[in-house]
Amino acid sequence: MNLQKYVDLEALTKLRRDLHQHPELGFEEIRTSRIVADYLLELGLEVEEGIAETGVVATLRGEGRSVGLRADMDALALEETSSIPWVSRLPGKMHACGHDGHTTMLLGAATVLSNSPPKGTVHFIFQPAEEGRGGAKRMVEEGLFEKISCDTIFGLHNMPGLETNQIAIASGPQLASSDSWMVEFEGKSTHGAKPHLGSDCITASGHFLTTLQTIIGRLIDPLQPAVISACSIHGGDPKALNVIPDQVSIGGTARAYSIDVRNRIEEEIGHLAKGTAETMGVKMNYEYIRRIPPVVNHPDATKIAQKAAVSVCGKQALTSFPPSTAGDDFAFFSETIPGAYAWLGNGPIQDGALHHNSNYDFNDQALLTGISFWVEVANEALAS
Numbered sequence: 523m524n525l526q527k528y529v530d531l532e533a534l535t536k537l538r539r540d541l542h543q544h545p546e547l548g549f550e551e552i553r554t555s556r557i558v559a560d561y562l563l564e565l566g567l568e569v570e571e572g573i574a575e576t577g578v579v580a581t582l583r584g585e586g587r588s589v590g591l592r593a594d595m596d597a598l599a600l601e602e603t604s605s606i607p608w609v610s611r612l613p614g615k616m617h618a619c620g621h622d623g624h625t626t627m628l629l630g631a632a633t634v635l636s637n638s639p640p641k642g643t644v645h646f647i648f649q650p651a652e653e654g655r656g657g658a659k660r661m662v663e664e665g666l667f668e669k670i671s672c673d674t675i676f677g678l679h680n681m682p683g684l685e686t687n688q689i690a691i692a693s694g695p696q697l698a699s700s701d702s703w704m705v706e707f708e709g710k711s712t713h714g715a716k717p718h719l720g721s722d723c724i725t726a727s728g729h730f731l732t733t734l735q736t737i738i739g740r741l742i743d744p745l746q747p748a749v750i751s752a753c754s755i756h757g758g759d760p761k762a763l764n765v766i767p768d769q770v771s772i773g774g775t776a777r778a779y780s781i782d783v784r785n786r787i788e789e790e791i792g793h794l795a796k797g798t799a800e801t802m803g804v805k806m807n808y809e810y811i812r813r814i815p816p817v818v819n820h821p822d823a824t825k826i827a828q829k830a831a832v833s834v835c836g837k838q839a840l841t842s843f844p845p846s847t848a849g850d851d852f853a854f855f856s857e858t859i860p861g862a863y864a865w866l867g868n869g870p871i872q873d874g875a876l877h878h879n880s881n882y883d884f885n886d887q888a889l890l891t892g893i894s895f896w897v898e899v900a901n902e903a904l905a906s
């Protein structure tokens with residue numbers, strides 16, 4: 523299909539750079555979602571606004587199967603340091619993950635598909651608050667999939683280091699679950715010179731931390747990737763080096779690619795904390811906060827996306843790609859609906875500009891590849 527017959531790349535590049543200049547954080551995408559909704563209304567699509575505050579869903583209705591295409595819209599709380607002419611105009615906020623590009627590409631795809639409708643229904647899902655604020659979960663909780671039904675669902679994210687005419691899409695785990703945990707040891711404070719008169723939560727914490735990595739090393743299947751990291755520890759006061767404190771709190775993150783490993787990690791951190799507390803004669807509180815499930819590409823949806831990637835990129839398409847220990851809340855969509863998540867090249871990594879770097883920018887050269895992929899995926903998913 524000659525996409526350039528339907529899309530004005532120059533106008534879309536201008537739009538992408540305008541979104542870049544006006545970054546908005548999760549659930550605050552007021553301007554962005556207004557632009558998105560107006561654009562989709564102009565195309566004559568059914569548009570529903572205000573799902574999860576600033577989310578927008580547009581529908582191109584047809585007979586037969588249905589497919590969901592998802593783009594995220596939010597920016598990050600980060601000061602942009604680059605000198606591009608379209609640098610962020612808002613202090614402390616920037617599009618450092620390329621969601622400005624994701625939004626633009628899905629609008630471009632909506633233009634093409636409206637002008638050349640596929641056999642079936644396409645739902646264009648513009649999600650707020652992907653960056654840790656829970657936009658996808660909130661959309662599902664607010665009944666997204668009662669309002670629209672999707673037989674398959676797809677996500678697309680830019681990837682620095684791949685060429686802009688490259689798309690990578692692999693079956694199985696792509697992104698890890700991303701959870702938080704907190705352990706609090708509660709002892710009885712005492713004079714540092716008289717430890718036998720209290721109960722020592724500092725020493726309990728030491729035992730807990732040195733044993734923590736044995737959960738991965740001894741209890742998790744060695745063929746299953748997993749990470750547990752302690753990232754915060756608080757207890758005592760450096761101005762009171764003769765006091766054993768009442769309390770120490772330790773917190774961190776946990777990553778996994780399967781439900782079983784995720785469950786086991788939650789259970790075993792708790793076991794270890796409880797066992798340590800009992801042995802050391804202190805009390806403990808344990809909290810495991812499930813944030814994002816893993817993104818696991820469904821084999822059927824992957825095949826559809828791979829076919830689309832090959833038809834867009836030819837030999838440049840990659841059908842295997844290493845998973846990342848980062849997370850994406852697209853998982854809340856693909857855990858209920860067969861889905862696949864693809865990577866779109868963002869070109870060479872210049873000046874260290876990776877995701878969430880203050881010098882990062884979405885590469886407009888990738889716009890056409892991304893739009894073409896969306897169009898092919900929709901056609902392929904609805905034809906299958």
Ligand SMILES: [Zn+2]
Pocket residue numbers: 618619653877878
């Ligand atoms: Zn990000």
Ligand SMILES: [Zn+2]
Pocket residue numbers: 619620621652679
């Ligand atoms: Zn992102």
